[in-house]
Amino acid sequence: MGGHLNINHLMFLGQGALWTMGLSVIALIGGGIVGFVIALARISPLKAVRIASAIYVQLVQGTPLLVILFLGYFGLAAIGLKVSPLTAAGASLTLYVAAYLGEIWRGCIQSVPKPQWEAAEGLALSRTQRMMKVILPQAIRIATPPTVGFMVQIIKNTSLASVVGFVELMRSGQIVNNSLFEPFAIYAIIALTYFAMCYPLSLFSQRLERRMGRGRSNLAPA
Amino acid sequence: MSLQLDFPAVLERWPSFLAGAALTLELAAFATVLGALLGTLAAVGRGTHKRLIAVACTVYVETIRNTPLLVQIFLVYFGLACLGLKFSAFTVAVAALTINVGAYTAEIMRAGFEAIPRGQIEAAEGLALSRLQIYWHIILLPAIEKVYPALTSQFVLLMLASSVCSQISAEELTAVANYIQSDTYRAFETYIIVAVLYVILSLVMRAGFWGLGLVLFPRRRRLGTPL
Numbered sequence: 001m002g003g004h005l006n007i008n009h010l011m012f013l014g015q016g017a018l019w020t021m022g023l024s025v026i027a028l029i030g031g032g033i034v035g036f037v038i039a040l041a042r043i044s045p046l047k048a049v050r051i052a053s054a055i056y057v058q059l060v061q062g063t064p065l066l067v068i069l070f071l072g073y074f075g076l077a078a079i080g081l082k083v084s085p086l087t088a089a090g091a092s093l094t095l096y097v098a099a100y101l102g103e104i105w106r107g108c109i110q111s112v113p114k115p116q117w118e119a120a121e122g123l124a125l126s127r128t129q130r131m132m133k134v135i136l137p138q139a140i141r142i143a144t145p146p147t148v149g150f151m152v153q154i155i156k157n158t159s160l161a162s163v164v165g166f167v168e169l170m171r172s173g174q175i176v177n178n179s180l181f182e183p184f185a186i187y188a189i190i191a192l193t194y195f196a197m198c199y200p201l202s203l204f205s206q207r208l209e210r211r212m213g214r215g216r217s218n219l220a221p222a
Numbered sequence: 223m224s225l226q227l228d229f230p231a232v233l234e235r236w237p238s239f240l241a242g243a244a245l246t247l248e249l250a251a252f253a254t255v256l257g258a259l260l261g262t263l264a265a266v267g268r269g270t271h272k273r274l275i276a277v278a279c280t281v282y283v284e285t286i287r288n289t290p291l292l293v294q295i296f297l298v299y300f301g302l303a304c305l306g307l308k309f310s311a312f313t314v315a316v317a318a319l320t321i322n323v324g325a326y327t328a329e330i331m332r333a334g335f336e337a338i339p340r341g342q343i344e345a346a347e348g349l350a351l352s353r354l355q356i357y358w359h360i361i362l363l364p365a366i367e368k369v370y371p372a373l374t375s376q377f378v379l380l381m382l383a384s385s386v387c388s389q390i391s392a393e394e395l396t397a398v399a400n401y402i403q404s405d406t407y408r409a410f411e412t413y414i415i416v417a418v419l420y421v422i423l424s425l426v427m428r429a430g431f432w433g434l435g436l437v438l439f440p441r442r443r444r445l446g447t448p449l
Contacts, residue, residue, distance in 0.1 A: 058421075059417075059421060061424075062382075062420060062421035062424040062425065063382070063417045063420050063421060064382040064383065064384075064385035064386075064396065064420055065382075066385040066386060066388070066396055067385060067396060067399075067413055067416050067417050067420060068417070070399075070409070070413045071410070071413045071414065071417060074403070074409035074410045074413060075410050075413075077409075077410075078225055078227075078409070078410040079225045080225075152287075152288065156288075156289065156290040156291070157290070159290035159292045159293060160290075160292060160386070162292070163389065170290065170292060170293065183296065183300035183303075184297065184300045184301055184304045187293055187296045187297045187300060188297065190293050191285075191289045191293045191294070191297060194288065194289045194290055194293060195285060195288045195289050198288035198289070199284065199288045202284070202287065202288055
């Protein structure tokens, strides 16, 4: 317990912030890919696929991320894989994000107006063509604001990776605190840093939502 | 790759698991009730014409919604300590969770308030209802009824988020698991059991809120609208 917060500590915190962003990107890309598959599986014509994906979503959404992180960390070790905190955190966050993004995107796909589905069917497009050319382009537009909003959740949730020893912003704050012991000041700085990363995204998602709302009301029948 | 699971060694600690689960529910119950009150107040505050109050409420909601719960818990924990106040881990956990869920509840309630048609309030004024009566019967109860599904899933998320309180050693389910796994060296089995318990807890909470909804909003049941 000595000294004051100096430039080296701030550099270390900055490095942690970079890792927070890096882990968020990993979780977004991994979770996005798996989540897209989940979204399609949830509306699959095959009942077994629908049920299996529904169970996956229910299980993940009924379990805290912290427990999923522990399961990933100790589970991969239990089957004999040597895992770094980055692998464990990346894999766990991917599974977690996939369940939530999958549900968000399923809602967006299903909210494409019914006549569009019927028209695509009437044009004798195959299921793949229907999805790729008619439904998904419209669904992506609807899905953009909630997806940007969910990115805020992802960034905040990467803070939990600190408990499996991944040195992101939260963990680097704890490490700095161990040498300085000024917890309130340090955690306030950490909170501000998270706020600086998340708030622009929140504002952006709100703006997208408002713009979409206007666009939709223009389209609505009188 | 050899995976050997030994559940009995961990399951014999079932009284600790149950105690942890009970404390998790207790935490969630306290924070739900207090957070609902705080959130409703903040939602009302954001809508008032008194600028200072409205700005303060907005700052509260946006700050909480854009920072991680883990950081908030540590801030409350060390903040109270800095002020020279000593509380149990349970009290600190309830306080932090209340502050956290209050911000989310405020946003949900605000959406509910905005969904109340202006004409309803004017009609109530025309019928010479008092301000308090209007607030209660025309604004608050119908707003809650409208956002009930969003509100209840927020409270289930809160119960799951309470696992983070293990980091300040409140003795809830995840903290119990951390202790048991370091004691038995059976980490994977322990966390599988804990995950199952959380899934059960969230199903129980969902069922409870669904039943509560039937009791609270009989009109909705008559109309046959799904909760």
